[in-house]
Amino acid sequence: MPVHTQAGEPRRPPFDAEAARRLREALGMTPAHVAYGIAAAYGMPLSPATVTAWEAGERAPSEAELTALAGALWCAPGELLGAPGTLHEYRLALGLAAADLARRIGMDPAGYARLEAGGRWRGTERQAAALAEALALPLPALIRFTGRDALLTELLTSAATTRWQAYVRPVGKVVPLPKAQLREVLQDLHADYQATMAATLHWGGGERAEESGRAGRAFLDGILTEFWARAGTAHP
Template sequence: MPVNTQAGEPRRPPFHAEAARRLREALGMTPAHVAYGIRAAFGIPISPATVASWERGESAPSETELTALAGALWCAPGDLLDAPGTLREYRLALGLATADLALRIGMDRAAYERLEAGGKWSGNDRQAAALAALMDLPLPALIRFTGRDGTLADLLTSAATTRWQAYVRPVGKVVPLPKARLQGILQELHSEYQATMTATLNWSGSGSAEESGRAGRAFLDGILAEFWARAGERHPHETPPSAPRSPGHP
């Protein structure tokens, strides 16, 4: 069963093939044992060859198969995934069904499913906070999943190119960081942007305006990443995969 990214692009869960193999071997099981466990406990007809194919990275389990594989290996689904990058991947790592997750954060199930499929965030601040807490979302991921990354990028661009002091409060409404910390970050971004423009003017000589414009645009194109790096917030794709749990601790 294909898994959609936040933008709606079909993808499978980010399966960690090596982790699956290590967990199986630690339990003293063969692919045949795993296939039998999945079939007996979950009623899913999986062959030993399919299990071996997953472990070699030639194919990946669907959402249902991933949950069953985790049960057969006595681990959490998150132990079998690489770093999540989409909202659905974060949910899969917790082993939650969409209905369970929607109930826990107080959101209509259909509205949540639309969000996973690439739809716009329709929840409120309380639901966003519940989503972040339940999934242990990095702040950049929460901002992206709730559709505020475009707004943040626009505010940061204005702060870097005009008077940064005027944007401390608007940025703070989007990103819940201490005011003093935001002031320092916005001042740094403003100073670096201005330094980039000035340095390019000095390097370019007679053709400076065009070169300076290109350098400035390049800086602004990456301003979100620059902001998160200075904020010290981990990016979703930089989260290391979960360490395999010991047998007997699902």
């Protein structure tokens, strides 16, 4: 059953104000030069004060303005962005139009637009692989954007709380990592969860049992992030 991906996209891209200033200065341009270049090449009348406000972090350009700014500074849009966190931002960083990306991965443009707006992933494994390749997605981001975070979290929770050996193969079907690596990570998660529970349990009864329960829940709440960290893949 399909599950929800991220809940919508930010209205403005994650602009790197310092990078914009640095690139402008490297070209020997003033904010007035940049504003003029954007207006002349893209038909977007801007004041130098707007460019200055962008560079000061007081305002952020829209997607169209960011594309125009990148053109004026002779750089890729991705050079003006912070770390992408959404599907929209990964696409924007590469300067790809949504319709072009949809065609590249073999997806209906309207369906892809719904996905970026926080809809459900309804694509195939082939389309997921094409999406990862087109956007150079790290594995955690691909799992999140294709709606498999919840399933992976469920599997990891079961592996930590029961027999981890039984979950190597199911986790491997979701996360294409080497079997030996998955075995090591799942075994470590299981051992650490059990140690967390044991550290707060003794024959003293109720209060310690409640403390153990809280510690166990906290461990499981962060198990997905912990899994990516131990697998050597940063969580977005």
